Amino acid sequence: MLRGCDDHRVTRTADGPADVHSIRRVADEAELRAVFAFLAPLFAADVGGDGDFRLERLLERFNDDQALMLVAVDADEAFRGAALGFRDGPSGVKLQALAVDPAHRRRGIASRLLGDFEQVATGLGGSSIFLGIERAARAFYEANGYSGRGTVLRKSLTGRALAESPSTRQDRLAALRAARARRLATPVSESEPLNRDR
Numbered sequence: 001m002l003r004g005c006d007d008h009r010v011t012r013t014a015d016g017p018a019d020v021h022s023i024r025r026v027a028d029e030a031e032l033r034a035v036f037a038f039l040a041p042l043f044a045a046d047v048g049g050d051g052d053f054r055l056e057r058l059l060e061r062f063n064d065d066q067a068l069m070l071v072a073v074d075a076d077e078a079f080r081g082a083a084l085g086f087r088d089g090p091s092g093v094k095l096q097a098l099a100v101d102p103a104h105r106r107r108g109i110a111s112r113l114l115g116d117f118e119q120v121a122t123g124l125g126g127s128s129i130f131l132g133i134e135r136a137a138r139a140f141y142e143a144n145g146y147s148g149r150g151t152v153l154r155k156s157l158t159g160r161a162l163a164e165s166p167s168t169r170q171d172r173l174a175a176l177r178a179a180r181a182r183r184l185a186t187p188v189s190e191s192e193p194l195n196r197d198r
């Protein structure tokens with residue numbers, strides 16, 4: 001079972017890239033709205049549409065799951081990136097959005113945000129993190145230990161192998177059923193040519 005959020009404060013001074021001073025919790029709902037306004041265009045540009053990236057859901061969960069809403073800032077408190085999530089299910093944690101300012105990518109900022117997010121999720125008793133991805137970010141998540149065949153990627157926080165998610169299993173079974181139905185619908189003349197010499 002996941003624990004309460006209050007005892008997991010993240011305010012870390014950066015020891016990595018010079019362009020991030022610290023990774024800390026989003027301070028309050030007003031800052032969450034500002035962080036969302038910073039992230040939304042990055043998603044629109046790279047991922048397209050707004051996908052599962054909804055401010056309302058984050059605001060709903062803010063009081064309970066503020067510890068899972070992290071922002072990376074520079075020395076002047078300008079946003080460089082953010083990782084926003086919440087607890088979902090008995091021991092799961094959803095990472096709803098993670099993005100970094102395009103001018104500061106490939107410097108490890110998202111990896112550090114994700115590492116801190118995983119640390120908080122583990123501290124809260126989470127056993128896995130899951131997220132929906134679009135095309136762009138798969139390489140990043142795979143480089144950080146996430147896996148999955150469809151558009152849902154997961155990572156175990158306990159070191160145990162993760163069972164296939166119900167939705168992935170359903171998608172796979174539906175694809176197998178559709179392939180079988182197509183085979184059955186194929187006329188015999190197309191799949192097994194008759195011997196015309198007889």
Ligand SMILES: CC(C)(COP(=O)(O)OP(=O)(O)OC[C@H]1O[C@@H](n2cnc3c(N)ncnc32)[C@H](O)[C@@H]1OP(=O)(O)O)[C@@H](O)C(=O)NCCC(=O)NCCS
Nearest residue numbers: 046098099100105106107108109110111136137139140143
């Ligand atoms: C995906 C994203 C968050 C990565 O941020 P970042 O700070 O540049 O990531 P990191 O520097 O920590 O990258 C770590 C590793 O991930 C992989 N990686 C990151 N971005 C990659 C890319 N565009 N293509 C291929 N591999 C990539 C690399 O292995 C990289 O290590 P390297 O730079 O030493 O090769 C960032 O590109 C982004 O904000 N994209 C737009 C929003 C988005 O797609 N979010 C995720 C959707 S859920």
